[in-house]
Amino acid sequence: MSALLFLLAAVAVLAVWAVAIYNGLIGLRNRCENAWSQVDVQLKRRYDLIPNLVETVKGYAKHEREVFEKVTQARTAAINAANVKDQGLAENQLAGALKSLFAVAEAYPDLKANQNFLMLQEELAGTEGKIAYARQFYNDTVMKFNQKQQIFPSNIIAGMFRFQLREYFELEEPAAKEPVKVQF
Amino acid sequence: MYEQIARNKRRSALIFAFFLLLIFFLAAAFGELTGMGTGGLVFAALIAGGLSFLSYWKSDAIVLAISRAKPVTKEEYPFLDNVVEGLAIAAGVPKPRCYVIDDTAPNAFATGRDPAHSVICVTTGLLQKMNRVELEGVVAHEMSHIKNFDVRLQTLAVVMVGIIALLSDWIMRSLWWGGRGRRSSRSGKSGNAGSILLVVGIFFAIFGPIIAHLLRLAVSRRREFLADASAAMLTRYPPGLASALRKIAEDKEPLEAANKATAHLYIVNPLKDLKGAVNRLFSTHPPVEERIAALEKM
Numbered sequence: 153m154s155a156l157l158f159l160l161a162a163v164a165v166l167a168v169w170a171v172a173i174y175n176g177l178i179g180l181r182n183r184c185e186n187a188w189s190q191v192d193v194q195l196k197r198r199y200d201l202i203p204n205l206v207e208t209v210k211g212y213a214k215h216e217r218e219v220f221e222k223v224t225q226a227r228t229a230a231i232n233a234a235n236v237k238d239q240g241l242a243e244n245q246l247a248g249a250l251k252s253l254f255a256v257a258e259a260y261p262d263l264k265a266n267q268n269f270l271m272l273q274e275e276l277a278g279t280e281g282k283i284a285y286a287r288q289f290y291n292d293t294v295m296k297f298n299q300k301q302q303i304f305p306s307n308i309i310a311g312m313f314r315f316q317l318r319e320y321f322e323l324e325e326p327a328a329k330e331p332v333k334v335q336f
Numbered sequence: 337m338y339e340q341i342a343r344n345k346r347r348s349a350l351i352f353a354f355f356l357l358l359i360f361f362l363a364a365a366f367g368e369l370t371g372m373g374t375g376g377l378v379f380a381a382l383i384a385g386g387l388s389f390l391s392y393w394k395s396d397a398i399v400l401a402i403s404r405a406k407p408v409t410k411e412e413y414p415f416l417d418n419v420v421e422g423l424a425i426a427a428g429v430p431k432p433r434c435y436v437i438d439d440t441a442p443n444a445f446a447t448g449r450d451p452a453h454s455v456i457c458v459t460t461g462l463l464q465k466m467n468r469v470e471l472e473g474v475v476a477h478e479m480s481h482i483k484n485f486d487v488r489l490q491t492l493a494v495v496m497v498g499i500i501a502l503l504s505d506w507i508m509r510s511l512w513w514g515g516r517g518r519r520s521s522r523s524g525k526s527g528n529a530g531s532i533l534l535v536v537g538i539f540f541a542i543f544g545p546i547i548a549h550l551l552r553l554a555v556s557r558r559r560e561f562l563a564d565a566s567a568a569m570l571t572r573y574p575p576g577l578a579s580a581l582r583k584i585a586e587d588k589e590p591l592e593a594a595n596k597a598t599a600h601l602y603i604v605n606p607l608k609d610l611k612g613a614v615n616r617l618f619s620t621h622p623p624v625e626e627r628i629a630a631l632e633k634m
Contacts, residue, residue, distance in 0.1 A: 183428075190425060271414060277468070278418025285426035288572070293428070 173309045180297040184318055187290040191321075194283045195230075195243075201279060202227050202250075205272045209253060212263035216256045223249040236321070250276070287321050294318045340562065344485040348492055352392065355496040360384035362500075387499060395495040396447040396455055399601065403445075404593045405435040405457045416463060419471050420456055423479045426570045432456045432482060441591040442466065442584050445601040446478035447491045454482045459591065466580055473567060473577030474584075477603055480566035486559055490601055498597050557622040564627055568634050578631040585624040 206220050226246035233239035254273070257263050264270075298317050301310040363383040367376020391398070410417040416434055424431040432446065435457035442462040448454030456478050458471075466474065481487050568574040584604045591606035599607050605621045 187428075194425075274414045274418065278414065278422065281418065281422040281468075281472070282425055285422045289426050289428055 170309055173306045174313065177297075177300060177306065177310055177313075177315055180293070180300060181315070181318075183293050184290070184297050187286070187293045191283065191286040191290055194279055194286050198276065198279045198283065199227055199231055201272060201276055202246075205253070205269075205276065208266065208269050208272060209257055209263060212260045212266070213256060219249070219253050219256050223253055225249075247280075291320050294320055341485050344489045348485070348489045351489070351492050351496055352388065355391070355492075355500065356384055356388045358500060359387050391492065391495040391499060392449065395491045396449065396453065398495050399447045399491055399598060400435055400455065400457065402593075402595070402598060403437055403457065405437045408434050408436045413463065415468075415471070416458060419468070419475050423472065423475050423570055426476075427479045427483050429454075429479065429483055432479075434458075436460055436463070437591075437593050439591055439593060440464070441589040441606065442587055443591050443594070443602050443604060443606045444474050444478055445598075445603065446481045446487050447601065448482065448487050449491070450485065450488060451482050454487060456482075461587075461589075462584075465583055465587070469571075469573060469576035470580035470583065472571050473573070473580045474603055476567035476570040477563050477577060479570060480563040481559075483566070484559075484563070486563065494597050494601065560622055561627065561630060564631055565634070568631060574631040574634040578628045581624050581628055581631075 202223060206223055209216075210220060223246070226242060226249040230239060230242035230246050233242045257269070300306050301315050301317060360380050360383075363380035364377055367379050408416070413434065413436065416436070420434055421431050429451040432448065432451075432454040433456075435455050437443075437457060437459045439459045440461040442459055442465045444456070444458040444462055446454060446456050456475060458474070462471070462474065481490075564577060567577050571577070581604060591602070594602060594606035599605055600621070604624060
């Protein structure tokens, strides 16, 4: 009788433990999703800022059409990118195009003193920082999630319910890791 | 990390419980001495409950008011707002509210009772003198204090120890004058007033060291090193914070809105005058050179 009770108690403890680990894994998976959508939020914010910026610069520097086109094209390419890898490349082109846009702005003192332009510049720098931090946080969260799937004893539960390891965000192309060269 | 959070929460609860008891005791003693009888106990309980409630839920507002900090919007300070939001994302905490102190001495602190109700406060001098990576380092340091629940412990310590000091001062004074009044009117009671003063003296002799110990719980030097290390983890760029610390330390101007009670909240001691032996004894921050050296080794 007491042996049966003991067995029941052991099973109950095991069940509670398994539920706790399972819930922990689900929580981490959702946090990964959330962290990834944070990146998208910031990327979208940047795409929204760019047309305003281009318009402001156009008001002072009408003749730099080539630069404006480059920025607009890179933005469209980045928005329409089908997968993460393409997006990474398009993002990089966009960053390069924006750099040349700001280089152009250097030649127009009136523009550099424009309050609206200064605000957009700060906004863009801030958003770029946030994109980087959002990606970093995504990778931190993925590391926690993957680690929980791999270490004992939570790996047993993860294996039973077929949790998948998540991929880190990284820039795959070696060229994308190098700073963009701007030539005039 | 989680251990640190648990310890901070435990210590906050300890300070809170101690504060509640002490206020109750002080108020009850006050009621007894002024002859309020059982009504005095109810009065004591009300005061203890009210003050504890106030100092737990409003401590951040009290600290901000003492420091003459004003809430600011994104439109007024886009630079600060963007940096704070970026690091909140990196730390995975809700974005703290931004406050600014109008003072040219560069410094910063964080307050609040938990990450969802937190505030990062910087001086206008900090915003003028720091570049982006330096400001990111400073904000990351404060963000680590928020994430670790250091802010709850430190803010509670400031407000509760402050209230206790204020109340004990008030009671001592009222006893002193009350005793003198009674002595002059009824000369036979003078022995009674003297013994009351003696009791109060013993009371503070006992509780003085305990209060000092509570403050020490909140202001450990390890906490600052830990926040520096976590800040480096958040920005992945230790030189930013190192350079910011150097700039803040080299600035010789004292921060006017800071005082002895709030000094330990700031990223670098805002009082600057660390000459006397007493000041060094109560020094709340490890030397900036040591912190910079630790950051440069990362």
